[in-house]
Amino acid sequence: MENYVVAVIADAAESPGIYKRKYDSKELETFPTLLSSLRKNSKKLFRLPRTAALFLIDSLADIRLEQGTIPKHVKVLATLNFFAHGSYQAAIGEDSLLGLSQPTTSRCINITSEAIVEELARASIQFPTIPEEIQKTKREFFDLYGMPHVLGAVDGTHIAICEPPLNHPTAPGSLFYNRKGFYSINCQMIVNGHGRIISVNPNFPGSTHDAAIWSMSQIKRKLERDYVNGANTQWLLGDKGYPLQPWIMTPIIRPQGVAENTYNRCHANARNVVEMCYGRLKNKFRCLHRHRTLHYTPPTVAKIIIACCVLHNMFIDVLSGFFFFFIFVPKHAIGRLTISSFDGLVLLTCMFCQTAMQTAMITVMWTVMMTMMRC
Known part of the structure:
Protein backbone atom coordinates (compact mmCIF):
# COMPACT_ATOMS: atom_id res chain seq x y z
CA MET A 1 0.00 0.00 0.00
CA GLU A 2 2.30 2.80 -0.53
CA ASN A 3 4.32 4.43 -3.11
CA TYR A 4 2.19 5.75 -5.90
CA VAL A 5 0.75 9.11 -5.35
CA VAL A 6 3.42 11.56 -6.05
CA ALA A 7 1.95 13.24 -9.09
CA VAL A 8 -1.62 12.25 -8.90
CA ILE A 9 -2.59 14.95 -11.31
CA ALA A 10 -6.09 15.20 -12.64
CA ASP A 11 -4.92 14.61 -16.17
CA ALA A 12 -2.46 11.84 -15.25
CA ALA A 13 -4.83 9.09 -16.30
CA GLU A 14 -5.08 10.70 -19.73
CA SER A 15 -1.33 11.19 -20.05
CA PRO A 16 0.27 7.95 -18.88
CA GLY A 17 3.47 8.70 -20.73
CA ILE A 18 4.56 11.38 -18.25
CA TYR A 19 7.06 10.07 -15.76
CA LYS A 20 10.13 11.07 -13.76
CA ARG A 21 8.41 14.38 -13.21
CA LYS A 22 9.43 17.07 -10.75
CA TYR A 23 7.22 18.06 -7.86
CA ASP A 24 6.49 21.76 -7.49
CA SER A 25 4.90 23.52 -4.54
CA LYS A 26 1.49 23.88 -6.17
CA GLU A 27 1.17 20.14 -6.64
CA LEU A 28 2.17 19.47 -3.05
CA GLU A 29 -0.31 22.00 -1.66
CA THR A 30 -3.20 20.47 -3.63
CA PHE A 31 -2.33 16.88 -2.78
CA PRO A 32 -5.73 15.99 -1.18
CA THR A 33 -7.47 17.27 -4.31
CA LEU A 34 -5.12 15.33 -6.54
CA LEU A 35 -5.57 12.17 -4.51
CA SER A 36 -9.32 12.42 -4.90
CA SER A 37 -8.84 11.74 -8.61
CA LEU A 38 -7.91 8.19 -7.60
CA ARG A 39 -11.42 7.51 -6.35
CA LYS A 40 -11.75 4.52 -8.65
CA ASN A 41 -8.19 3.18 -8.32
CA SER A 42 -7.18 3.73 -4.69
CA LYS A 43 -7.99 0.21 -3.48
CA LYS A 44 -6.42 -1.31 -6.57
CA LEU A 45 -3.19 0.67 -6.22
CA PHE A 46 -2.81 0.87 -2.43
CA ARG A 47 -5.30 -1.66 -0.99
CA LEU A 48 -6.81 1.13 1.10
CA PRO A 49 -9.70 3.54 0.50
CA ARG A 50 -8.27 6.90 -0.47
CA THR A 51 -9.48 8.54 2.78
CA ALA A 52 -7.76 5.84 4.81
CA ALA A 53 -4.58 6.39 2.76
CA LEU A 54 -4.75 10.13 3.49
CA PHE A 55 -5.35 9.37 7.15
CA LEU A 56 -2.31 7.09 7.24
CA ILE A 57 -0.14 9.82 5.72
CA ASP A 58 -1.38 12.34 8.30
CA SER A 59 -0.85 10.00 11.24
CA LEU A 60 2.80 9.11 10.49
CA ALA A 61 5.13 11.61 12.15
CA ASP A 62 8.56 10.08 11.52
CA ILE A 63 10.96 12.96 10.81
CA ARG A 64 12.64 10.96 8.07
CA LEU A 65 9.43 11.11 6.03
CA GLU A 66 9.67 14.90 6.02
CA GLN A 67 13.35 15.09 5.09
CA GLY A 68 14.75 15.32 1.58
CA THR A 69 13.21 16.45 -1.67
CA ILE A 70 10.79 13.55 -2.01
CA PRO A 71 7.41 14.56 -0.51
CA LYS A 72 6.10 12.60 2.43
CA HIS A 73 2.98 11.39 0.64
CA VAL A 74 5.10 10.06 -2.22
CA LYS A 75 7.19 7.96 0.17
CA VAL A 76 4.15 6.52 1.93
CA LEU A 77 2.16 5.79 -1.21
CA ALA A 78 5.15 4.27 -2.96
CA THR A 79 5.46 1.84 -0.05
CA LEU A 80 1.75 1.06 -0.17
CA ASN A 81 2.03 0.34 -3.87
CA PHE A 82 4.91 -2.04 -3.21
CA PHE A 83 2.97 -3.81 -0.46
CA ALA A 84 -0.01 -4.16 -2.75
CA HIS A 85 1.78 -5.58 -5.77
CA GLY A 86 5.13 -6.90 -4.59
CA SER A 87 6.82 -5.78 -7.81
CA TYR A 88 10.48 -5.00 -8.16
CA GLN A 89 11.53 -1.63 -6.76
CA ALA A 90 12.63 -0.35 -10.16
CA ALA A 91 9.20 -1.08 -11.64
CA ILE A 92 7.46 0.64 -8.71
CA GLY A 93 9.69 3.71 -8.89
CA GLU A 94 9.47 4.10 -12.67
CA ASP A 95 5.71 4.22 -12.62
CA SER A 96 4.39 6.99 -14.85
CA LEU A 97 3.12 8.97 -11.84
CA LEU A 98 6.15 8.50 -9.56
CA GLY A 99 9.48 8.83 -11.28
CA LEU A 100 11.63 7.39 -8.48
CA SER A 101 14.89 5.54 -8.87
CA GLN A 102 15.31 2.03 -7.46
CA PRO A 103 17.56 3.15 -4.54
CA THR A 104 15.09 5.91 -3.66
CA THR A 105 12.18 3.46 -3.73
CA SER A 106 14.10 1.11 -1.46
CA ARG A 107 14.72 3.88 1.08
CA CYS A 108 11.05 4.90 0.96
CA ILE A 109 9.95 1.33 1.70
CA ASN A 110 12.39 0.97 4.61
CA ILE A 111 11.53 4.32 6.19
CA THR A 112 7.77 3.98 5.85
CA SER A 113 7.74 0.38 7.10
CA GLU A 114 9.71 1.38 10.18
CA ALA A 115 7.41 4.35 10.79
CA ILE A 116 4.27 2.19 10.64
CA VAL A 117 5.78 -0.39 12.99
CA GLU A 118 7.08 2.15 15.51
CA GLU A 119 4.05 4.46 15.57
CA LEU A 120 1.00 2.29 14.83
CA ALA A 121 1.78 -1.37 15.55
CA ARG A 122 1.46 -1.19 19.34
CA ALA A 123 -2.00 0.40 19.15
CA SER A 124 -3.24 -1.71 16.25
CA ILE A 125 -2.04 -5.21 17.18
CA GLN A 126 -3.06 -5.88 20.79
CA PHE A 127 -3.72 -9.16 22.55
CA PRO A 128 -6.65 -8.77 24.99
CA THR A 129 -5.37 -8.32 28.53
CA ILE A 130 -8.00 -6.48 30.57
CA PRO A 131 -11.11 -8.41 31.73
CA GLU A 132 -13.52 -6.39 29.56
CA GLU A 133 -11.53 -7.07 26.38
CA ILE A 134 -11.15 -10.75 27.24
CA GLN A 135 -14.87 -11.24 27.81
CA LYS A 136 -15.74 -9.36 24.63
CA THR A 137 -13.34 -11.50 22.57
CA LYS A 138 -14.71 -14.71 24.07
CA ARG A 139 -18.29 -13.64 23.43
CA GLU A 140 -17.56 -12.75 19.79
CA PHE A 141 -15.89 -16.10 19.15
CA PHE A 142 -18.78 -17.99 20.76
CA ASP A 143 -21.41 -16.05 18.82
CA LEU A 144 -19.63 -16.69 15.52
CA TYR A 145 -18.45 -20.29 15.93
CA GLY A 146 -20.07 -21.76 19.03
CA MET A 147 -16.72 -22.41 20.76
CA PRO A 148 -16.69 -21.15 24.38
CA HIS A 149 -13.86 -19.29 26.14
CA VAL A 150 -11.75 -18.86 22.97
CA LEU A 151 -9.45 -15.82 22.73
CA GLY A 152 -8.21 -16.53 19.21
CA ALA A 153 -6.80 -18.97 16.68
CA VAL A 154 -3.04 -19.42 16.30
CA ASP A 155 -1.03 -20.70 13.35
CA GLY A 156 2.16 -20.09 11.42
CA THR A 157 2.62 -19.04 7.80
CA HIS A 158 5.73 -18.92 5.61
CA ILE A 159 6.75 -15.61 4.00
CA ALA A 160 9.17 -16.25 1.14
CA ILE A 161 12.51 -14.42 1.16
CA CYS A 162 15.63 -14.55 -0.99
CA GLU A 163 18.43 -16.84 0.10
CA PRO A 164 20.24 -15.27 3.09
CA PRO A 165 24.05 -15.50 3.37
CA LEU A 166 25.12 -19.02 4.28
CA ASN A 167 28.10 -17.77 6.30
CA HIS A 168 26.16 -15.43 8.59
CA PRO A 169 27.65 -15.74 12.12
CA THR A 170 24.34 -16.04 14.02
CA ALA A 171 21.64 -16.84 11.44
CA PRO A 172 23.09 -18.78 8.49
CA GLY A 173 20.94 -19.09 5.40
CA SER A 174 20.39 -22.82 5.91
CA LEU A 175 18.15 -22.03 8.92
CA PHE A 176 15.67 -20.28 6.64
CA TYR A 177 15.18 -23.22 4.28
CA ASN A 178 11.79 -24.68 5.17
CA ARG A 179 10.20 -28.09 4.68
CA LYS A 180 8.30 -26.82 1.64
CA GLY A 181 11.50 -26.26 -0.29
CA PHE A 182 12.12 -22.50 -0.22
CA TYR A 183 13.68 -19.86 2.02
CA SER A 184 11.24 -18.15 4.33
CA ILE A 185 10.37 -16.60 7.66
CA ASN A 186 7.89 -18.62 9.71
CA CYS A 187 5.51 -15.98 11.06
CA GLN A 188 3.18 -16.88 13.91
CA MET A 189 -0.09 -14.96 14.11
CA ILE A 190 -3.10 -15.02 16.41
CA VAL A 191 -6.41 -13.68 15.13
CA ASN A 192 -9.74 -13.05 16.80
CA GLY A 193 -13.15 -14.20 15.59
CA HIS A 194 -13.41 -11.42 13.02
CA GLY A 195 -10.02 -12.18 11.45
CA ARG A 196 -8.32 -9.21 13.09
CA ILE A 197 -4.68 -9.86 13.96
CA ILE A 198 -4.09 -9.56 17.71
CA SER A 199 -0.53 -10.96 17.81
CA VAL A 200 2.25 -11.35 15.25
CA ASN A 201 5.69 -12.88 15.68
CA PRO A 202 7.88 -12.73 12.51
CA ASN A 203 11.19 -13.42 14.25
CA PHE A 204 11.91 -17.06 13.41
CA PRO A 205 13.50 -18.68 10.33
CA GLY A 206 11.54 -20.99 8.06
CA SER A 207 13.03 -24.20 9.45
CA THR A 208 11.56 -23.54 12.91
CA HIS A 209 8.49 -25.64 13.72
CA ASP A 210 5.25 -23.94 14.71
CA ALA A 211 5.31 -25.66 18.11
CA ALA A 212 8.84 -24.39 18.79
CA ILE A 213 7.81 -20.81 18.01
CA TRP A 214 4.82 -21.19 20.30
CA SER A 215 6.93 -22.55 23.14
CA MET A 216 9.09 -19.40 23.05
CA SER A 217 6.31 -16.86 22.54
CA GLN A 218 5.31 -14.23 25.07
CA ILE A 219 1.62 -15.03 24.60
CA LYS A 220 2.22 -18.62 25.70
CA ARG A 221 4.01 -17.46 28.84
CA LYS A 222 1.22 -14.98 29.59
CA LEU A 223 -1.54 -17.61 29.23
CA GLU A 224 0.47 -20.03 31.35
CA ARG A 225 0.93 -17.38 34.02
CA ASP A 226 -2.78 -16.54 33.95
CA TYR A 227 -3.66 -20.23 34.28
CA VAL A 228 -1.48 -20.56 37.36
CA ASN A 229 -3.21 -17.50 38.81
CA GLY A 230 -6.64 -19.11 38.36
CA ALA A 231 -7.75 -18.01 34.86
CA ASN A 232 -8.44 -21.54 33.65
CA THR A 233 -11.30 -20.78 31.24
CA GLN A 234 -9.45 -19.09 28.40
CA TRP A 235 -7.53 -20.69 25.55
CA LEU A 236 -6.47 -20.50 21.94
CA LEU A 237 -7.21 -22.88 19.08
CA GLY A 238 -4.31 -24.55 17.28
CA ASP A 239 -3.91 -27.34 14.73
CA LYS A 240 -2.46 -30.77 15.44
CA GLY A 241 1.07 -29.39 15.14
CA TYR A 242 0.68 -27.66 18.50
CA PRO A 243 0.87 -29.44 21.87
CA LEU A 244 -2.35 -29.89 23.81
CA GLN A 245 -2.15 -27.62 26.85
CA PRO A 246 -4.69 -26.09 29.25
CA TRP A 247 -4.37 -22.79 27.34
CA ILE A 248 -4.35 -24.15 23.77
CA MET A 249 -6.92 -26.58 22.40
CA THR A 250 -6.01 -28.92 19.52
CA PRO A 251 -8.11 -31.41 17.51
CA ILE A 252 -8.51 -34.99 18.70
CA ILE A 253 -6.31 -37.21 16.51
CA ARG A 254 -8.56 -40.28 16.55
CA PRO A 255 -12.03 -39.15 17.58
CA GLN A 256 -14.44 -41.72 18.91
CA GLY A 257 -18.12 -41.13 19.41
CA VAL A 258 -20.44 -38.29 18.56
CA ALA A 259 -19.08 -35.86 21.15
CA GLU A 260 -15.47 -36.02 19.96
CA ASN A 261 -16.45 -35.78 16.30
CA THR A 262 -18.63 -32.79 17.07
CA TYR A 263 -15.75 -31.14 18.93
CA ASN A 264 -13.39 -31.70 15.98
CA ARG A 265 -15.91 -30.28 13.54
CA CYS A 266 -16.51 -27.15 15.64
CA HIS A 267 -12.78 -26.78 16.27
CA ALA A 268 -11.94 -26.96 12.55
CA ASN A 269 -14.68 -24.48 11.69
CA ALA A 270 -13.51 -21.98 14.31
CA ARG A 271 -9.78 -22.36 13.69
CA ASN A 272 -10.31 -21.79 9.97
CA VAL A 273 -10.55 -18.06 10.71
CA VAL A 274 -6.75 -17.85 10.89
CA GLU A 275 -6.38 -19.61 7.53
CA MET A 276 -8.83 -17.18 5.96
CA CYS A 277 -6.91 -14.31 7.51
CA TYR A 278 -3.69 -15.50 5.84
CA GLY A 279 -5.47 -15.75 2.53
CA ARG A 280 -6.87 -12.23 2.74
CA LEU A 281 -3.58 -10.81 4.00
CA LYS A 282 -1.49 -12.31 1.19
CA ASN A 283 -4.03 -11.56 -1.53
CA LYS A 284 -4.36 -7.96 -0.44
CA PHE A 285 -0.63 -7.40 0.08
CA ARG A 286 0.97 -9.41 -2.68
CA CYS A 287 4.50 -8.72 -1.44
CA LEU A 288 3.83 -11.46 1.16
CA HIS A 289 2.73 -14.01 -1.45
CA ARG A 290 4.79 -17.12 -2.06
CA HIS A 291 5.55 -16.06 -5.65
CA ARG A 292 6.56 -12.50 -4.69
CA THR A 293 9.80 -13.33 -2.89
CA LEU A 294 10.98 -10.46 -0.68
CA HIS A 295 14.57 -9.50 -1.54
CA TYR A 296 15.41 -8.08 1.86
CA THR A 297 17.28 -9.11 4.97
CA PRO A 298 15.19 -11.03 7.56
CA PRO A 299 14.94 -8.03 9.98
CA THR A 300 13.60 -5.83 7.19
CA VAL A 301 11.16 -8.54 6.09
CA ALA A 302 9.89 -8.73 9.68
CA LYS A 303 9.12 -5.00 9.62
CA ILE A 304 7.30 -5.33 6.29
CA ILE A 305 5.20 -8.19 7.67
CA ILE A 306 4.20 -6.20 10.77
CA ALA A 307 3.42 -3.13 8.66
CA CYS A 308 1.12 -5.18 6.40
CA CYS A 309 -0.61 -6.60 9.50
CA VAL A 310 -1.25 -3.08 10.78
CA LEU A 311 -2.77 -2.07 7.44
CA HIS A 312 -4.82 -5.28 7.38
CA ASN A 313 -6.31 -4.37 10.77
CA MET A 314 -6.92 -0.81 9.65
CA PHE A 315 -8.91 -2.06 6.66
CA ILE A 316 -10.99 -4.37 8.88
CA ASP A 317 -11.71 -1.49 11.27
Missing part, protein backbone atom coordinates in the same frame (compact mmCIF):
# COMPACT_ATOMS: atom_id res chain seq x y z
CA VAL A 318 -12.88 0.70 8.39
CA LEU A 319 -15.20 -2.02 7.06
CA SER A 320 -16.52 -2.65 10.57
CA GLY A 321 -17.58 0.98 10.90
CA PHE A 322 -15.18 1.70 13.77
CA PHE A 323 -14.13 5.30 14.28
CA PHE A 324 -10.49 4.38 14.05
CA PHE A 325 -9.28 7.90 14.78
CA PHE A 326 -9.42 6.99 18.46
CA ILE A 327 -7.49 3.79 17.79
CA PHE A 328 -4.71 4.74 15.46
CA VAL A 329 -3.87 8.43 15.75
CA PRO A 330 -0.87 9.01 18.04
CA LYS A 331 -1.18 11.90 20.47
CA HIS A 332 1.48 13.92 18.69
CA ALA A 333 -0.48 13.73 15.43
CA ILE A 334 -3.81 15.07 16.70
CA GLY A 335 -2.87 18.69 16.14
CA ARG A 336 -1.55 17.96 12.65
CA LEU A 337 -4.79 16.61 11.20
CA THR A 338 -6.53 19.02 8.86
CA ILE A 339 -10.22 19.84 8.64
CA SER A 340 -10.42 18.01 5.31
CA SER A 341 -8.89 14.91 6.91
CA PHE A 342 -11.60 14.85 9.58
CA ASP A 343 -14.38 15.46 7.06
CA GLY A 344 -13.19 12.61 4.84
CA LEU A 345 -12.72 10.29 7.81
CA VAL A 346 -16.23 10.87 9.12
CA LEU A 347 -17.78 10.45 5.68
CA LEU A 348 -15.84 7.24 5.12
CA THR A 349 -16.87 5.83 8.48
CA CYS A 350 -20.52 6.77 8.07
CA MET A 351 -20.60 4.93 4.74
CA PHE A 352 -20.01 1.67 6.57
CA CYS A 353 -22.32 2.30 9.53
CA GLN A 354 -25.17 -0.19 9.78
CA THR A 355 -27.67 2.04 11.60
CA ALA A 356 -28.63 5.67 11.90
CA MET A 357 -27.64 5.50 15.60
CA GLN A 358 -24.03 4.62 14.67
CA THR A 359 -23.92 7.50 12.20
CA ALA A 360 -25.30 9.91 14.80
CA MET A 361 -22.77 8.80 17.42
CA ILE A 362 -19.85 9.28 15.03
CA THR A 363 -21.16 12.70 13.97
CA VAL A 364 -21.35 13.77 17.63
CA MET A 365 -17.81 12.55 18.32
CA TRP A 366 -16.55 14.38 15.23
CA THR A 367 -18.26 17.59 16.33
CA VAL A 368 -16.67 17.37 19.78
CA MET A 369 -13.22 16.79 18.31
CA MET A 370 -13.59 19.71 15.89
CA THR A 371 -14.67 21.97 18.76
CA MET A 372 -11.61 20.93 20.77
CA MET A 373 -9.33 21.68 17.84
CA ARG A 374 -10.78 25.16 17.33
CA CYS A 375 -10.39 26.07 21.03
